[in-house]
Amino acid sequence: MTADPTIHVLTMADERYAMPLAVMGRSLLERHRSGRPLVLRVIDDGMTADSRRAVEESWKGASEGGARWEFVEPYYGQAERLPVWGRVPALTYARLFLNDQFPDRAGRVVVLDSDVLVLADIAELFEADLGEHVLGAAVDPFIPTVSALDGLPASVRKEIPADAPYFNAGVMVVDLARWREKEVSRRALTYIERHYRELRQYDQDALNYVLHEHWRELEAGWNAQPRVTNALGVRCPEQARIAHFSGRLKPWLYQGGTEWDRAYFEVLERTAWKGFQVVGGWKALAWRVYDSPLRRLVHGLERRALAAQRTALLRWGMR
Numbered sequence: 001m002t003a004d005p006t007i008h009v010l011t012m013a014d015e016r017y018a019m020p021l022a023v024m025g026r027s028l029l030e031r032h033r034s035g036r037p038l039v040l041r042v043i044d045d046g047m048t049a050d051s052r053r054a055v056e057e058s059w060k061g062a063s064e065g066g067a068r069w070e071f072v073e074p075y076y077g078q079a080e081r082l083p084v085w086g087r088v089p090a091l092t093y094a095r096l097f098l099n100d101q102f103p104d105r106a107g108r109v110v111v112l113d114s115d116v117l118v119l120a121d122i123a124e125l126f127e128a129d130l131g132e133h134v135l136g137a138a139v140d141p142f143i144p145t146v147s148a149l150d151g152l153p154a155s156v157r158k159e160i161p162a163d164a165p166y167f168n169a170g171v172m173v174v175d176l177a178r179w180r181e182k183e184v185s186r187r188a189l190t191y192i193e194r195h196y197r198e199l200r201q202y203d204q205d206a207l208n209y210v211l212h213e214h215w216r217e218l219e220a221g222w223n224a225q226p227r228v229t230n231a232l233g234v235r236c237p238e239q240a241r242i243a244h245f246s247g248r249l250k251p252w253l254y255q256g257g258t259e260w261d262r263a264y265f266e267v268l269e270r271t272a273w274k275g276f277q278v279v280g281g282w283k284a285l286a287w288r289v290y291d292s293p294l295r296r297l298v299h300g301l302e303r304r305a306l307a308a309q310r311t312a313l314l315r316w317g318m319r
């Protein structure tokens, strides 16, 4: 590592995610206590000027010092086809070109989804032991191995042991020099071009394929996913250092009952969205009923139904 002590963090958001971005950034900055300079770089896919102003307002004074932020445009390299379906925008693929965001750097960068809540000092993640690996990430509790439901497609499984763990790309610490050395961006794009009809988790599939021997498993607490408990009956790590509200059950859409939902709203109250309340009505109620321990009875079916929908869309809906 270089002598530059600056901590670099990269995230992505569009207009729909302005508020979650404000909460994520606020939580990151409030816990940033190492005294090192911190730069939060936001890949901004068309936020309005008002929203950006509110986001920046939310971050002012959040950190005891040494933090700044910048907004940049998305970049997708030579990509021609970025398959999307459901609620996730093409912006997720910007992650694959993270090295292009730092052309002059060879150190590290922490990459965070904007649907996370940071509960620990990010310096610890930034300094995580990676050995010789390209990146550090936590195993995805919803997709523990490459051969799990929603893991990598059968066509590539012969190249990777079936029990190889599968990581969630929503929280990563990346060594930029090694990323370039392994040509991760180019190879991930090749994977997407070749397998776009079988993609399940967008860019995350490509990264798991390309890096299956080159990532270091981090403690589960760095990417604790609160919804896993009701969906799978799996415990969420108690020592959550980053809570990740992955999937469709976002804390701002309905009243989730976990301690992390409460923590989320505590931070939200210190942003420009102070006073925000979940919109009531049948939809929020439906999410709430749905996110119960009973969910595990139907979760498998739900995922299969979504998979069938996605397959039909990728097969018939593109080109």
Ligand SMILES: [Mn+2]
Binding pocket: 113, 114, 115, 170, 244, 245, 246, 247
């Ligand atoms: Mn996410």
